């Protein structure tokens with residue numbers, strides 16, 4: 049017990065030493081007591097025996113046999129003396145003591161052996177303990193290493209999983225939970241658990257008691273910062289610079305944090321700015337880092353879909369209904385911030401019972417990136433849609449009437465169209481109903497094409513949002529099952545470009561011949577045309593050999609349609625003239641025009657449209673017109689060598705096709721037909737007035753294309769303004785044999801071409817560019 053008490057609070061490593069010193073003390077004490085006993089015995093003997101008996105046992109007490117024998121000898125020696133003692137009792141006592149002494153000496157010997165053995169054992173144990181202690185340390189270290197390795201492996205697994213997803217072309221789905229808004233902080237969260245890609249929602253009995261779990265690529269809890277969210281999608285955004293098309297769209301109930309994620313809160317700081325700002329900032333940082341090997345050009349466009357009307361958000365005069373979707377070249381993050389602030393200001397905001405900052409429109413920021421490999425001349429084109437969808441809640445919950453009800457109905461309609469497209473894609477239907485809403489048309493490239501697509505699903509943690517939360521997560525769950533096919537790089541290698549030039553050259557020659565025939569047949573005034581052509585040619589006197597791979601790349605092929613004479617000097621231009629539908633789709637580049645100072649504008653030719661997208665081309669004109677609404681005018685000066693432009697425009701009523709350099713149809717990506725001149729457009733209007741707008745725009749097929757490529761299909765939905773309706777379809781056809789506007793993505797929406805089993809258009813070798821910015 050004593051030993052236990054002493055050892056109980058001692059550290060294990062102290063125990064051996066303590067026991068050893070304890071034993072040492074015991075031995076010492078024992079010897080001390082033995083010595084004192086010996087003294088007692090000696091004194092007693094002295095008292096009892098005579099002087100010779102008084103002789104002490106001076107020999108040191110040692111336990112060996114010699115001592116015993118000596119003692120025995122002594123006892124024998126003293127035998128005669130003892131005999132002389134008369135007192136038998138003393139004699140007996142003395143003998144007894146002697147025997148005790150002998151016994152104790154033997155005991156001491158045994159004890160000493162025991163101590164030696166114990167000490168040896170202790171030392172052995174001590175060594176063993178140290179060894180084990182070291183082993184334990186090593187094992188713990190190994191475990192810690194394994195634990196950190198486990199996290200690394202988890203991270204690696206996640207990356208590999210995402211790569212597999214990329215290869216399969218699955219839509220990536222991230223889920224984000226909004227924190228409680230301050231006044232509701234006492235509420236209980238419906239989110240029970242979040243771990244990696246899993247989120248568990250607790251459901252009280254009225255919603256079917258228990259909990260529901262969903263798995264996504266990533267789930268962000270309430271405390272996750274904007275920077276953390278962005279870092280997870282950064283690789284995706286960076287792939288835009290590598291020539292991929294990317295679409296990130298935010299989905300969720302009103303007030304669930306979509307705008308917060310995509311843009312940030314009302315009062316923006318560097319820390320809280322959203323994906324849009326960070327993405328563009330990142331693009332510039334990367335572009336700068338790669339400047340020795342690549343030259344990048346970036347331009348942005350911002351539109352919104354409000355009540356099924358598409359509106360340009362990058363206008364500065366507040367006239368949101370202007371038909372042109374401006375394309376703004378940007379060269380720094382601050383350019384971007386200025387533009388996005390403008391876009392945000394212009395975004396339609398309406399109040400509902402759910403959220404006083406409720407945006408009742410879908411907004412889309414599109415970033416066009418073109419990179420030129422400075423060594424090989426290869427052109428990479430990437431396009432990124434960053435879409436902030438309107439709230440997905442049901443109409444009745446918004447408690448709205450009148451305009452708000454109308455807005456909500458439009459939103460619901462477009463979101464359910466989105467749902468239908470998703471369902472169609474996940475079932476790999478041959479027909480995918482992209483046309484059912486502007487939203488699905490907008491996202492067609494990203495949902496059915498081979499872009500990298502990320503859906504950011506947002507949920508609110510409040511109990512009263514539970515039904516919406518569950519339906520949002522179910523929708524996201526379905527989206528996650530959609531496979532789009534592996535994303536593909538939009539790349540023009542030098543070889544491809546050379547071949548394209550050759551094809552263009554041959555086709556241009558053919559088209560020129562046809563054009564000449566037509567011209568003579570319809571007696572069209574050559575003066576206007578030749579003047580125009582010469583102008584264009586003079587403005588862009590490049591030859592295919594030295595301009596190939598220049599910044600505008602193949603866009604130029606599309607940009608000069610109608611300019612027959614100019615084509616004679618430029619195979620690139622010639623290519624445009626006799627494109628078939630497939631070729632148009634194949635060769636339509638996504639890159640927006642870059643405005644040259646030598647290019648001019650004809651704003652006076654703008655008109656309002658009826659709300660559909662059509663494509664336009666800018667024929668280079670001498671008119672020097674101010675670009676109202678382009679805050680970054682300096683861009684033009686920086687791009688002195690930029691050749692002519694090709695672009696598309698959104699027209700509110702498509703009553704006319706416009707010429708406008710500052711616009712580019714983001715929906716259409718690279719699919720566009722070309723218009724030559726405003727006066728010729730009128731001819732086209734007349735020629736196509738019998739076609740319905742939907743037919744023209746969305747149900748494009750080969751037969752309609754033939755009209756368009758002959759210059760008479762442009763206005764299937766367009767109406768000719770009375771003042772200019774003097775031309776005939778024939779004339780248009782003659783003058784601009786290939787100048788019809790591109791139905792752009794409408795061409796690629798599955799009509800007129802056989803579809804893949806998953807609903808996508810079969811993409812011929814060069815056909816990827818038909819959707820968005822693909823080649």
Ligand SMILES: Nc1ncnc2c1ncn2[C@@H]1O[C@H](COP(=O)(O)OP(=O)(O)OP(=O)(O)O)[C@@H](O)[C@H]1O
Pocket residue numbers: 225226227229270300301302303304305306307308309312313314403405406407408437438439440506
């Ligand atoms: N992660 C977050 N951290 C802090 N505040 C957030 C977060 N997400 C959203 N909020 C705040 O919640 C409110 C609603 O968010 P937000 O406006 O982004 O929602 P929304 O889904 O875009 O709504 P709507 O559909 O109406 O556009 C805002 O005040 C916003 O600042």
